[in-house]
Amino acid sequence: MDDTNETSFVVDEVSNVIKESIEATIGSQSYQQAKINTWTSNIVEAILNSLTKLNKPFKYIVSCVIMQKNGAGLHTASSCFWDNTTDGSCTVRWENKSMYAIVSVFGLSI
């Protein structure tokens, strides 16, 4: 599948983009209610900018959930109706001592 990476979604590449964006935005931070709005926006916009620079014929959806670590349970699920040969998704779960971040990227070919 590697030689068709011009028109199919490459999970590893996107996964690296996501991890870099999360680390750059909240890597060293502790949970602060006043800042999570800015953090989620920054993470998502940084990822979208990096994905755009890859110059692939894709539409992207990027979503980010940040949650404080207090013992509550959280479940996320997604289902997609698309073309399995070209479209794909990548979800990264990241945590530090005070919070969880779950970032999902969906790429749909044009």
Place this chain on the structure above:
Amino acid sequence: MNYSNAISNLNFSSNIHSKSSRSFNTNEVKQMLEQLIQQIIDKQNEYDCDKCTQLSKDLSQIIKDAMKSLNYEQYKYVIQVVLGQCQDDNLMMTCRCLWDIETDNYASYVYSNTKIFCAVTVFGLFYY
């Protein structure tokens, strides 16, 4: 659990347009989400970790099937379900998209009771 009754109980007001190529209608999808989610989650009285794991997956499949029955031509869908326990915690969810604003759109609905909250987002993307 068998949720096929939930889908057949939905009332759609725009079935007469099912053959024409119409664009993603946020209100119609949001109405559908409200009906479905209230029917399904109202039955959950407690937050149960194992049940909610399965429930979130089931819910995303059910909503995907309901979207298919809305008969939007040439649309791809992405459905995201976030289900959690209601404690004193805070949660922030943000989304950005790179798409064609003339054809693509999304609909979202958040439901919560004293035990469980559920945020569902449906994205519809036109396939040229």
